[in-house]
Amino acid sequence: MRTLAALGALLAALLVAGPLIPSWLVFLLTVAFAKALVVLGLLVMMRAGLVSFGQGLYYGLGAYAAGLATNFLGITDALALVALGGLVSAIAGYVLGLVMVRYREIFFAMLSLALSMILYGILVRSVALGSTDGFNLPQPSFFGFSVNGPAGRLLVYALTVVMATGTAMMLHRFINSPAGVVGEAILTNEIRVEYLGTSVTSVLHLTYVIGATTAGLGGALIAIAAGHIDPDLAYWTTSGEFVFVAILSGIGHVAAPLLGMAVFEAIRSFAFQYSPYTWQMVVGISMLAVILFLPSGLWSLFAQRRRARGAA
């Protein structure tokens, strides 16, 4: 209950702050929360032991579903595009998940990476889909009204923060559900779960589809927010970034990816601005610092404080 209330408060604060903060920050937060959706799905997957180095597959699929629907079908409604992105990735995740949940650990990680690189290869080589350049998306409409300029960007921001915090709330419920906790049990003892009468495969498959769906939603949102899609969305470094942020954030709480992705995007933006040639190093050093000092991720700062308060 406390988590839901806190996320609700965060959402309200973000919505109120939207028109007050500078436009570069609006864009930074839009990108951060769109990507945080992918990390939220990854959080749920990693809690059940599914560390995917290929979430770019579903991120890219979601983005291309939105982009192609705009350019070839003339759909510009933002909500419809996001729903489509999520749906396409969910269906792809359902089908591929049937195979993927048979694999574990490094085999799962590498196979997911391979699948995402197949999509990347297809996108790069197909001229009809824009090849390496990708293509641009026009500004989206909302319920039949096209809103241009800063107001339109604010609406995309609002949609993104609503989607991200809403998903965080739903996944908070999921990780406290029978399926969510059994997923954690699967992480350490699959055989015992089977011997308690429950299907490991069905829980992992569900978890995998959730991860695919949130990645698709995030991809569609990033396509709308950036107004551009290209094959890099499915490239392995993009997937790696999601794992990076999941570790940076910690997987103990659904608010962690929201915080972690915002911090990551901020570090990257400033690092890129002040040292365009060494920004990766700055990001790498930040990661090292987190691993050394906060092995359970940024979120442990909050968790520790709460525990200390509880003990007092």
Place this chain on the structure above:
Amino acid sequence: MNAPLIATRGLYKRFGAVVAVDNVTVEIAPGETVGIIGANGAGKTTFVNIVTGYLKPDEGAILFGGVDITPMSPREVTRLGIRRSFQMAQLFPNLSVRDNVLVALACAEQARPTPTTILRTPARLTQANRILARLDIEDFADRLTPELPQGQRKLLDIALAMVGRSAVLLLDEPTSGISADEKLQLMDLVMRAVAAEGAAVLFVEHDMEVVERYAPRVIAFYEGRVIADGAPAVVLVDADVRRYVVGAQLHRRVEGVRT
């Protein structure tokens, strides 16, 4: 004898050159308590693994209430009410002791746990706490399972097996690694809970004192074969059993002292 609840027909299992289970045919009646004895490597655990669907026999069949369950997976077998515990406690070390029980409760309720309801409902928490209180480990409820003492880990492992309805309970060395005076306590606790449910119990056991005390019927294994099956008063004094099972144990104990 009543119609058997669970019966094996000519079970045969070979690992390479070793015949682990050799033509084993046994019948267990509903509510019966059976002790399984045998030296290490006699095929006791393999037998349990075959009956619960983890291993498939090379030949033979397992019947449950007259139905052939040989091809079923451990999950399907478990859902029929054939539940087991493990020689080495099989717990979820990343979860608290209470969550271990809650997972077992959730699994017993549904083969596919729901993603949209809350696991830790007041009703389930009460149920879990009651189970922990019965095992006398409620003080550990919020700790992770590796923090539990060995005996309590075994107890929790057995408790996980007993969550949900069971028709047959297979306990693989329930008292191994437990101090002598705690053994009887543990078995008393388990047998009382089982009696309330009316489930049949098969327990693999090395301690003949425990076997004699709790099992009205004993099955002795030697090199994969059943060499004796009957009341402990008969089986435990059987010449073969004394030579291959009880004697072997004595021999091992002497060796253990020497090393």
